[in-house]
Amino acid sequence: MGKKDWSQYPGRLVKSYAGLPGVGLTISGFLLGAAALIPGVNIAGSIILGIGAGIGGASILGGAISAIPQELREAVKLVGKYETLDSLADIDPPLYKIGIVGISRSGKSTLTKSFCRIPEEKREEGKTEGKTTELYVYIYGLFLSPKESVIVNNTKFLGFIDGDGAAYYQQLKIAQESDFLCVVMDHNSIGKESHKNRNIAQIDKDRLTKHEEFLDQIYQHLKNQRKENPLSRIHFLLNKKDFWNKNGSQSSNELESWFETHINKWRDTAIFTKSISFDYHSNQEVEYMQKFESEILNALTAEDA
Numbered sequence: 001m002g003k004k005d006w007s008q009y010p011g012r013l014v015k016s017y018a019g020l021p022g023v024g025l026t027i028s029g030f031l032l033g034a035a036a037l038i039p040g041v042n043i044a045g046s047i048i049l050g051i052g053a054g055i056g057g058a059s060i061l062g063g064a065i066s067a068i069p070q071e072l073r074e075a076v077k078l079v080g081k082y083e084t085l086d087s088l089a090d091i092d093p094p095l096y097k098i099g100i101v102g103i104s105r106s107g108k109s110t111l112t113k114s115f116c117r118i119p120e121e122k123r124e125e126g127k128t129e130g131k132t133t134e135l136y137v138y139i140y141g142l143f144l145s146p147k148e149s150v151i152v153n154n155t156k157f158l159g160f161i162d163g164d165g166a167a168y169y170q171q172l173k174i175a176q177e178s179d180f181l182c183v184v185m186d187h188n189s190i191g192k193e194s195h196k197n198r199n200i201a202q203i204d205k206d207r208l209t210k211h212e213e214f215l216d217q218i219y220q221h222l223k224n225q226r227k228e229n230p231l232s233r234i235h236f237l238l239n240k241k242d243f244w245n246k247n248g249s250q251s252s253n254e255l256e257s258w259f260e261t262h263i264n265k266w267r268d269t270a271i272f273t274k275s276i277s278f279d280y281h282s283n284q285e286v287e288y289m290q291k292f293e294s295e296i297l298n299a300l301t302a303e304d305a
Contacts, residue, residue: 075157079141080119085161085177088137095139095159096232096300099178103214104165105189107239110283111182112160115292116140135163135170144297156300171214172221179232180299181273182292183218184281185211187244187255200243203255215262219270226272233299234270236263236278237292242285256280275302 072092088095100108112118116138137159144154161178163170175181188204222231238259245252263278270276277295281288 075139076141076155078139079157081139083137083139083159085135085137085173088159091157093157095137095157096180096303097137097159097161097178098180098182098296099161099174100182100184101163101171101174101218102165102184102186103210105191106165106184106186107191107283108165108184109162110191111184111237111239111281111292112138112162114283115289116160135161135173137161142293142296142300144300158296168214168217172217175218175222176225179303180296181231181234183215183234183236184239185236185259186239188240190240190243200240201246201251203244203251208258212262215266219266222270222272230271231273232303233275233277233295234266234273235292235295235299236266236276237281238278239281239283241280241288242282245280275299 070090072090075091075093075095078091083091088097100112102108118138140158140160142156142158144156161174163174165171186207188200188202188207190200236259238255244255260278263276267276277298279288279291279295281292283289
């Protein structure tokens with residue numbers, strides 16, 4: 001028999017008696033009350049009492065059985081698979097949820113696919129016309145050295161949450177549900193597949209304004225939703241460094257200054273996260289993926305401490 005999370009039992013029991021078993025108990029109570037109104041001891045009263053007691057007992061037993069938690073699913077057997085965000089509660093051990101948020105075409109999905117090394121045949125799941133259309137979680141096993149963790153087999157199971165950058169409600173939901181939140185930003189909307197005959201290094205001021213508006217929405221939402229339960233870490237990435245770093249020192253410095261100014265604002269006021277970090281990033285270069293992994297490891301180490 002598989003492992004169950006018995007801490008859920010009291011809550012499930014209460015919810016169970018609000019359903020069909022609760023109706024049975026109501027009927028039972030009615031019959032017992034009716035029997036009590038019949039004067040004297042007679043056959044009809046005895047029958048009604050028996051029926052009422054039987055329904056009551058069956059309802060109590062049925063509610064108790066239906067409230068038994070389902071068997072937990074082993075995280076190790078789910079590695080490399082997609083799950084919906086609402087289906088994670090029965091996974092053992094619980095996933096460390098990494099949310100990837102940002103406006104459209106900032107490189108969120110590419111970051112997830114590249115970091116997790118998602119096979120090509122899975123890369124189009126839930127996708128339409130090159131955009132993320134569904135809120136999904138990709139389960140990934142990250143090996144930790146003995147110095148980084150004392151957990152069994154030195155593997156931490158991560159759930160990468162990604163959604164449609166144009167659907168702000170999805171982005172807010174991801175931010176709210178994450179343990180480690182990665183906010184991906186960039187200098188323009190040009191991607192590796194669409195940069196022909198375009199200035200890949202050009203800094204789009206309107207694009208930066210959209211990032212600012214997005215940051216404000218995420219900030220306000222987390223302020224309302226995660227103040228009492230702070231995130232483990234918020235990590236900001238200024239993506240597409242392989243593009244904007246070609247722009248010349250002055251423009252690059254201005255972009256970096258803009259980026260770090262916003263990071264500092266969050267550091268000064270964000271009470272809904274335990275720590276804030278940032279980096280300059282490119283999804284196309286291995287060294288930056290390694291640096292991103294180091295940030296996740298640092299956050300995990302801090303959580304286990």
